[in-house]
Structures are given as structure tokens and as C-alpha cells.
Amino acid sequence: xxxxxxxxxxxxxxxxxxxxxxxxxxxxxxxxxxxxxxxxxxxxxxxxxxxxxxxxxxxxxxxxxxxxxxxxxxxxxxxxxxxxxxxxxxxxxxxxxxxxxxxxxxxxxxxxxxxxxxxxxxxxxxxxxxxxxxxxxxxxxxxxxxxxxxxxxxxxxxxxxxxxxxxxxxxxxxxxxxxxxxxxxxxxxxxxxxxxxxxxxxxxxxxxxxxxxxxxxxxxxxxxxxxxxxxxxxxxxxxxxxxxxxxxxxxxxxxxxxxxxxxxxxxxxxxxxxxxxxxxxxxxxxxxxxxxxxxxxxxxxxxxxxxxxxxxxxxxxxxxxxxxxxxxxxxxxxxxxxxxxxxxxxxxxxxxxxxxxxxxxxxxxxxxxxxxxxxxxxxxxxxxxxxxxxxxxxxxxxxxxxxxxxxxxxx
Amino acid sequence: xxxxxxxxxxxxxxxxxxxxxxxxxxxxxxxxxxxxxxxxxxxxxxxxxxxxxxxxxxxxxxxxxxxxxxxxxxxxxxxxxxxxxxxxxxxxxxxxxxxxxxxxxxxxxxxxxxxxxxxxxxxxxxxxxxxxxxxxxxxxxxxxxxxxxxxxxxxxxxxxxxxxxxxxxxxxxxxxxxxxxxxxxxxxxxxxxxxxxxxxxxxxxxxxxxxxxxxxxxxxxxxxxxxxxxxxxxxxxxxxxxxxxxxxxxxxxxxxxxxxxxxxxxxxxxxxxxxxxxxxxxxxxxxxxxxxxxxxxxxxxxxxxxxxxxxxxxxxxxxxxxxxxxxxxxxxxxxxxxxxxxxxxxxxxxxxxxxxxxxxxxxxxxxxxxxxxxxxxxxxxxxxxxxxxxxxxxxxxxxxxxxxxxxxxxxxxxxxxxxxxxxxxxxxxxxxxxx
Numbered sequence: 001x002x003x004x005x006x007x008x009x010x011x012x013x014x015x016x017x018x019x020x021x022x023x024x025x026x027x028x029x030x031x032x033x034x035x036x037x038x039x040x041x042x043x044x045x046x047x048x049x050x051x052x053x054x055x056x057x058x059x060x061x062x063x064x065x066x067x068x069x070x071x072x073x074x075x076x077x078x079x080x081x082x083x084x085x086x087x088x089x090x091x092x093x094x095x096x097x098x099x100x101x102x103x104x105x106x107x108x109x110x111x112x113x114x115x116x117x118x119x120x121x122x123x124x125x126x127x128x129x130x131x132x133x134x135x136x137x138x139x140x141x142x143x144x145x146x147x148x149x150x151x152x153x154x155x156x157x158x159x160x161x162x163x164x165x166x167x168x169x170x171x172x173x174x175x176x177x178x179x180x181x182x183x184x185x186x187x188x189x190x191x192x193x194x195x196x197x198x199x200x201x202x203x204x205x206x207x208x209x210x211x212x213x214x215x216x217x218x219x220x221x222x223x224x225x226x227x228x229x230x231x232x233x234x235x236x237x238x239x240x241x242x243x244x245x246x247x248x249x250x251x252x253x254x255x256x257x258x259x260x261x262x263x264x265x266x267x268x269x270x271x272x273x274x275x276x277x278x279x280x281x282x283x284x285x286x287x288x289x290x291x292x293x294x295x296x297x298x299x300x301x302x303x304x305x306x307x308x309x310x311x312x313x314x315x316x317x318x319x320x321x322x323x324x325x326x327x328x329x330x331x332x333x334x335x336x337x338x339x340x341x342x343x344x345x346x347x348x349x350x351x352x353x354x355x356x357x358x359x360x361x362x363x364x365x366x367x368x369x370x371x372x373x374x375x376x377x378x379x380x381x382x383x384x385x386x387x388x389x390x391x392x393x394x395x396x397x398x399x400x401x402x403x404x405x406x407x408x409x410x411x
Numbered sequence: 412x413x414x415x416x417x418x419x420x421x422x423x424x425x426x427x428x429x430x431x432x433x434x435x436x437x438x439x440x441x442x443x444x445x446x447x448x449x450x451x452x453x454x455x456x457x458x459x460x461x462x463x464x465x466x467x468x469x470x471x472x473x474x475x476x477x478x479x480x481x482x483x484x485x486x487x488x489x490x491x492x493x494x495x496x497x498x499x500x501x502x503x504x505x506x507x508x509x510x511x512x513x514x515x516x517x518x519x520x521x522x523x524x525x526x527x528x529x530x531x532x533x534x535x536x537x538x539x540x541x542x543x544x545x546x547x548x549x550x551x552x553x554x555x556x557x558x559x560x561x562x563x564x565x566x567x568x569x570x571x572x573x574x575x576x577x578x579x580x581x582x583x584x585x586x587x588x589x590x591x592x593x594x595x596x597x598x599x600x601x602x603x604x605x606x607x608x609x610x611x612x613x614x615x616x617x618x619x620x621x622x623x624x625x626x627x628x629x630x631x632x633x634x635x636x637x638x639x640x641x642x643x644x645x646x647x648x649x650x651x652x653x654x655x656x657x658x659x660x661x662x663x664x665x666x667x668x669x670x671x672x673x674x675x676x677x678x679x680x681x682x683x684x685x686x687x688x689x690x691x692x693x694x695x696x697x698x699x700x701x702x703x704x705x706x707x708x709x710x711x712x713x714x715x716x717x718x719x720x721x722x723x724x725x726x727x728x729x730x731x732x733x734x735x736x737x738x739x740x741x742x743x744x745x746x747x748x749x750x751x752x753x754x755x756x757x758x759x760x761x762x763x764x765x766x767x768x769x770x771x772x773x774x775x776x777x778x779x780x781x782x783x784x785x786x787x788x789x790x791x792x793x794x795x796x797x798x799x800x801x802x803x804x805x806x807x808x809x810x811x812x813x814x815x816x817x818x819x820x821x822x823x824x825x826x827x828x829x830x831x832x833x834x835x836x837x838x839x840x841x842x843x844x845x846x
Contacts, residue, residue, distance in 0.1 A: 017829065021737040028730045032723060039719070066515035066525040067588035158647040190644065230513070255524065262515050262527040285796030286716055293727055296440050303433050304734040311741030367715045 004332075008340045018308050019344055026348025026384055029301045031355035034380040035363065036290040038372050043283040043290075049217075051100035051276075052168065052203030054137025057091075057243050058272040059236040060099060061250060066230075066260045073228045074153040076258060083257045084234065084250070085131075089242040094131040094235050097156075097227050098124075098207045101279035105207035110221065112175045112184070114192040121174045123188065123219040124206040127154075127227050133201070135237045141169060143182045143199035146224040154225045161191040162223055166199035170218035188221060195221075209279050211368050243271055298387060305391035309337065313399040320399055321406025330400040337396035338389060345388040349381045356380065412762075413769065420770030427742065431774065434738050438778025441731030442819045443785030444724040450790070450811055451797060452721045454804035455614070455713040459602035460542065463665075464703035467540060467606075468672060470497065470662040472683055473697035479642040485697055486640060487610045487710065488658040491629075498534065502678050503664035504671070505540045508625055509533035510660050511611050513636035514586040516621070518573065528569055530621040530636075531608075532628035538564070540665045541600075541607060546570075548580035548595030551624060555594075559626040563591035566620030570596045589631070591623065603804055604712045606703050608661050611637030614712035615800040635659040664700070676700045716796060732826045735774075739830040743767055750834055751842025760835045767831040768824060775823025779816040786815055 012019045063080075065073055077095055084093035098105035106127075109119040130146040132138070143166070150164055165186065172181035185194030204220040206213050226232075234254075238246045251263050263269060267278070313320075320333055360372035424431040458464050472493055473485040480486065489497075494508040512532050515525040537543075538550035547570075551562040563584060570579055583590045604614035632649050638659065645655030666672040676698065683696030701709060743750075750763060787807055794802040 017740060017833070018737060021733055021740070025730060025733045025737065028726065028733065032726045032730065036723060064513065064515065064527065067517060155647075157645075157649070157652060259524060260517070262525050264527065282714075282716055282796060282798065286720070289720060289796050290723070293444065293723055297727060297730060300433075300437050300440070300731060300734055303437075304737050307430055307433060307738045308741050311745060314745065363719070367719060 004336055004339055005343070008336065008343060012340065012343070015312065018312065022305060022308055022341075022344050023348035023351065025301050025304055026345055026388065027352035027355055029297055030349055030352030030377075030380050030384050031359050033294050033297060033383070034352075034356040034372065034376050035359050036294045037380070038360070038376050039369075040287045040290045040294075041376075042370060043287045046209060046217075047280050047283060047287075049205065050203060051205040052136075052138055052201065052218075053100060053272070054237075055272045055276065057238045057240055058135075058137070059238060059243060059246050059250060060102075060270050060272060060275055061234040061236065061254070062264055062268050063232050063234060063254070064230050064262045064264075066262060068230065068260065070155065070228050070230070073230065073232075074226070077153075077226060077232065080234065080254060080257055081131075083253060084236055087249070087253055089239050089246060089249070091237040091239055092131050092135045093237070094128050094135040095226055095232050096126055096128040096132065096235060097232065098126065099136070099233060099235060099275075100205040100207060101209060101275050102207040102233070103209075103279065107206070107208075107213075107216075108189040110171070110175065110186055110188040110219070112186060114187050114194070121171060121219055122216040123171055123221050124208075124216075125188065125221050125223055126204070127223045127225050129224065129226055132222060132235075135235050136204075137237065138204060139202040141200050141202045142172075143197070145199060146222075150224045152225055153228050156227045156229060159225065159227075161188065161193050161195050162225060163196060164198045164224060165195040166201060166222040167197050168204040168218055168220040169200050169202055171220060172197065172200045174219065186221070209283070247271065298383075301384075302387050302391040305341070305388055306395060309341065309392050309395040310398070313337070313395045316399075317402050317406050318409070320402040321404055321409075324402065324404035325407040333400040333402070334396050337392055337399055341388050341392040341396075342385065345385045348388075349384055352384070353377050353381060412765070416766045416769040417773065419766060420773045423742075423746070423770060424773065430738055430742055434735050434774050435778045435781055437731040437734050437738075438775060438819055438823055439781030439785055441724075441728035442779060442782030442815055442822070443789055445721075445728045445818070446782065446786045446811060446815045447789040447793065447805075448717070448721040448724040449814075450786075450805040450807065451793060451801065452713065452717050454806075455604065455717050455801060456707075457603060457804075458704060459604055459606045460703060463540075463542065464606075466665055466667050467703050468503075468664050468666055468675070468700045469703075469706040470664055470679065471699040471701070472679065473694065474656050474658070474686075474692065475642045477694055477697075483697070484709075485699055486658045488638070488640070489660045489662050490656055490658055491653050491660060494660040494662050496682070497662055497664075500678070500682070502675055503666055505536035505665040506663065507534040507537035507540060508660050508662050509537060509607065510625075510628075510635045511608065511637040512623070512628055512633050514621070514623075514633070516569065516573070517585040517588065519585070526569070526572065528566070528620040529617050530623070531619055532623050532625045532633065534625050536665075537607075537622075537663070538595075538597075540663060541602070543600050544598040546596045546598045547578045548593070551594045556624050556626055559630050560624060561589065561591045561627060562594050562624060564595045564597060564622040565593060566597050566618060567599065568618070569620050586621075586623070604707055606707055607663060608637070609707060609710040609712050610661060611635075614707070614710065615798065615804070617800075629653075666700075672700055672702075714797070714801065717801075720796065728822065732822055735823060735826040736829060739771060739774075739827055740833060743830045743834040744837075746834075747837050748842050750837040751839040754837065754839035763835045763837075764831055767834050768827055771823050771827030771831065772820055775820040775827075776816070778823060779819025782819050783812060783815050786811070 065076060068076060081093055081095060084090055106125040110123045111120045129151045130148050133140060133145050175181055175186055176184055181197050184197055186197060187194060203218060206217055236250055247269055251269055356377050363369045364371060471485040474490055475486060498508055509531050512530050514530055515527050517525050535550045535553055535556050555562050579593050583592050601618040605612045605616060639657055641657040645652045645657050664675060666675050679698040680696045683698055686692045790807050793805045
């Protein structure tokens, strides 16, 4: 096979345009496919990340009081929560400033010493009550839940810290890597008064899905306070099979309890499945788009190779006939075209790998993107070389079937 | 001659239906992908107020420690202290401070539920600055700004809901339990992106349907419904927050000429220097005065998804073109004998050029039509990738239809140049001899 390379190169010199076109197409395809696949991986990495909650049978509801003084909102909120918890089909209900995947929330710094100079970790604060664990379906892996007497209401502008908090295990391990977080103090938002960790939940994700929250995505502190003011979210856990009914029944009950409120028409009442879908919508969409682009691109490149090689085979029928007449086997002809394609493909992927890396560097400098892993380039190179060989197979087979007698025709 | 070449082209295209289909599909897919992503890019990078985008300026000032700032850029909003100082200085032709609020309208009819409207607190100048059209009445007056009056301007949608579209000027509406007198009803006003406040809206969203005086909102201690960012704990309570270094107010100045803008920038630098002398800022003046397009760029209103997908689609189109060049080359050169015969019978190179370009144009046009169909289909799927608020801005209008066809034909002709040139170089004698 090696012996064939020289004549192949000589033949390719006579088909400079076609050779360059195929190589260029392979190079560009490699550059785009590598980057598209990398975008897909980046975007889908988080799609299946668990929030730590039991997401089935969970309803979220955005509530806004109308014409109510901030000081009056605790009693309104209490009335709502009591009504919700008494409602048939409801397992439990709670109120919170935010919840995982919601998008907006409270983020701050946290330390294991009162020293404020260096921030040990970033975290989100969830303000809720003793019903948060059962409503959200969080798994307590150490310590205890809040007691009802530890719950109070606070104006967000007046809030500083609380004597007790619960934390996610990820944050507990970050603050106390030896696993001894339970019963130890933490200091958040630059406070010098300690908050004792009384409970640790297995997992609790932050409200954000973006890359900026990537390095603290599972750091959460549960604060035993409900926030006063007009805005708040209710979380309702329903009995199995009741969720669809509750989507309408819960707002109806709330309006019956007190009609001076607004529940937004869009995104006001959402099942958690909807929350998840909306939170990851653009990631999923981008991944689908890139997937479609990759598939169509590979198909078009393959089709292009088939088209040009078929043309070459047609052009060279006479030469092939001569070679066959001079003793070349079918296999020789087949391997000639495969080798030729491999040579062109190799040229293409070398240029393409450089292009892929260059394109990624440009994307990194202009968008929030990570560096392309070389593994992707290597995988892309293999895929494109195989694609080339696969595409050239049919025309090459056709070439190998050219009979030696072709050499005698029309010369 | 053109019609004849067209016929020849069609016949030749029918001869290898597979190759032809391949080219048409490559062009169709490439053009459609580019057009779909372009339509989203066009919508998000739109200039929302072209007639005045060079006269309206967003104002920024560095009131935070340099280490708290992003790449040395002042925060994208102002403190109450600075916003009020700028309003009082009155250095621009028109100016306004603004922030989003979330009041609820309580209908007089007790059986109806409260209504929430996207609302802003701003100054009367804002209506003229942002070219807000009115159906009834007009903005409140500057005197009413100063008097912290309980007045309101409502949008058409709310007016239809509450007053069945009748002239409601002079009537009152109840916001969160307080009465406000209506001074005007705005017409259709929905600039996208929402340039005056991309910080809190992300740039896209529903139209704003209610406006009250900034001064009134502050009097009633109505906090912002948008972002509030602090580099230090503001202390507890409303007054501490109001006079803290927390930023939450957007500020716009109308400066008709660039000389005005320069003068304003100088004045602003002077103001910052004054704050430095007074000990409030412990750093040199760092201010920005950005016009609408600059401001939208700075706030990165065009989502990165839009740019990346447009780039990838253009790359896709490029590959499709390279593919087309190869296939056309194969197709044209396969007909070398035919070309030889035509040339021998007296056809000039020019005529060969014409014949093949017409054939390529036919492929391009067909590819364009396919691309148009795919673009139409793809438009329905824009909502999968982008937010609804952005997706609904991406539309297939006449301009885009025309652009799709032009791009398809031009791209194909571009791709056809080299193959056509090669076809025209065919030596008639050589071809005739070898057959």
C-alpha cells in the first residue's frame, strides 16, 4: 500500500482543485463539529443535575400582596399557609424567598471564622420555616430540623443572622472538610455573630443555573426566617396524582382566602417539572441546535466526498482499465481510492484541528466558554477520517468493478 | 439566449438528479440555518430608537472601591444620592432617573381581581426623551414632579381594561390602596430591546404599562422591583438604604450634540472630583456617558446564544458552499466533451460562462426556495432555543424572504465562478480528439 502513495500524489497534483476542496471541507467540518460537540457537552452537563428536592408532586406559586403594609404580611402569610396545609390533597406547604432553578435569589459569602478578610465560599440563603424539609422533600443526613419556636418573620432590610441554620452537605464539607460541621458555627454575609449548624441536608441546589454560579451550585444555607414584604413564593407538596388538580385548586383557594393579591399569569403557578424545563430551556435548545447542525454537516460532507470521488472514478475509468489489464487486482484499485481519500483526509484534519482550536480560542475570548478539550479534537479527527473512508467506499467499489477490457476502448 | 440556457440547465440538472438534489439541499440547509439565526440576531441587536439613539445617554459614575468594580467599569446603575444630585444640577436638555416598581392596580369594581402592570417610576422629561406617544392627555408637568404629586400615566392596554378604551384623563385609579389622577394614556410604545433599562429587564419583555413620578415613589418608600447591588451592608431601614452606596437607579440625559455630550462628561468628571475632595470617593473620577447603542453593547443585550448560533450557521453555510463548488466542478467537467462540441461549433468562452452561470443560478434559486421553506419551519422552532420574549421578536418578514433568496442565489453564483471558469478553459480540440 505504501508503494501506491507516490503515484497517488502524482495523480492528485493533476486534480488540485478537487483535492483542496475535499480537504477544505473536511477541515471546516472538523472545526465546527468539534466546537459544536463541545458546546453540547457544556450545555447538557448540568441538565440532569439533581436539585436535592423530591421534584415529583411539587407545585410552586409566586404571590404578591396588594395594598398590604409590609408589617401586615406575616399574618397574611400565616393565614395562607394554614389554609394550604389544611387543604385536602396537600401533604405540606411552605413559603420561601426562592427555590432551586427559580433564577433569582439571595447570594452571599460564608466563612467558618468571624474574620471577614477572605471569603471561604459563596452560598445562597433560603429563608423558610420548619416545613421546608418535608415540603421540598429534602433528605436530612445529620442533625435535626428547625423547631417551630425557632421560626420568626424578618424584614429583609433588617436581617443580619440567626442563631441556628441548616446547610447543604456540600457547604458543610467546604467549611469543615473533616466532616465535623454539625454543631459548629458559620458566619455569613460578613457577620461576626455565629450561626450554629444544627442540620445538614444531603443536597440543595442554588436558584441559578448559569455558569457564574457554577462554583457554588450546591452551597445553600437554610435560614429559619420568613421574609416580610409583598413578594414571596409558596411551595406545595401534593399527594400523588393530585398535582394537575392542584394547579387550579391552589390559586383558587388562595384567592378565596384573600383576593387582594396578584399571582402572575405567566409563570405564576408552575409545577416543578415546568420550573426545570424553563430553567434549562436555552441549554437544551442550544444542544439540540448544535446536534442538528453536526448531523446535517457530517451528512453533507459525506455526500460531497461521494459526489467528487464518483466523478474522479468516472474520469479515470480508462486508467483503471489499463491498470487492471496490467495485472492490478480489484483489491489494488479499491485500496488505491481508499488511500487517496485517507491522504486527503489527513491533510484536511491537520488543518481542521488547528482551525478547531483557533475557533475555540476565539470563542473563549468572546464568550463564557471553556477551553476545548483535545479529546474532542481527537474524537473529531477519527470520526471525520472514518466518515471519509465510509463515503469513498461506494465509488471505490464501483471503480474496482471496472473491467480490464475498458483499457481497449476508445483509445 | 437566457431562456435557452435556462432550458439547457434544467435538462442537465435532471440528468443527475441525485447530484442536483444534493446541491439544492446543501444550499437550502445552509441558507435556512443562517437566516433563522440571523433573524434572532437582527431582533436582539435592533436599534430600538434609531431617530434619537445618538442623543440619549446613560450615565454611570464609579461610587465603589476600584476592586469591587468589573474590569474598571463603574456599576451599571446609580445611587439615590447621585441620581438626585444629577437631577438637581439639570445639566442636560432633558433628564430622568428611573427604576422599575411593581404596584398593583385595584379596580373600583370590587368583584374584579387586582391587576399587575410592568411599571416605572421616572420624571416627566422621560416621555419626551423616549418619544412615548400619547392617545389621550400627556405627561405630567415638572411642577408635579417637584410637588411629588399623585399622578399617573397609563398604557393603552390598562386603559382598555379599566375604562373600555375611553378617554380617562382626569379620572383616578387606585394603586396599592392610594389614588392617582391620570394625566395621559400612552399609545403603542414597545421598544425592543428595552434600551432604557436592560439592567433590570435583560433587554426584552412586555411593554411598560404604567408610570408614576419618581419623587412620588420615593416619598411612598416604594423600593425597586429590579436589582439592588451594594458593595457594603447598607445598614437597616429605608433611610439608611436610600443614603447608602447601593446602586439601583438608571439615569438618562438627552444631549442633542456631541459637544453637549462632551460638556456633560466634563461636568460629571468635575462632580466626581468634588465627591473625592469631600472624602466620599477615595479614588480618581471614573465616569461614563454612553449613547443607546453603546449602552446596549455594554449590557450585552444580544444573548451569547444568538451570536454563537449565528457564527456556527455562517460556518455551516461556508461548508455548504465549498461542497457546492466541488459538486459543480464535478458536474461541469463531466460535460467537457459537450463543452468541446459547443466551443468547436463557434460558442465563445463568454457564452459558455453564461450557460453555466445560468445553470448554477437555477440551482441557487431552487436552493433558496427550499431554504425559504426550511426557514419558515425553523421560525416555529426558534422558541426551543431562545426565551419566548426573544423568540417572538424573530419573524419572517418580506425583507427576510428577499434576503434568503438573494443570499442563496449570490452564494451559489459565487460558488459557481471557479467551476465555470474551469469549464470555459476546456480545449475544444482536445475534447473532440479524445472522443
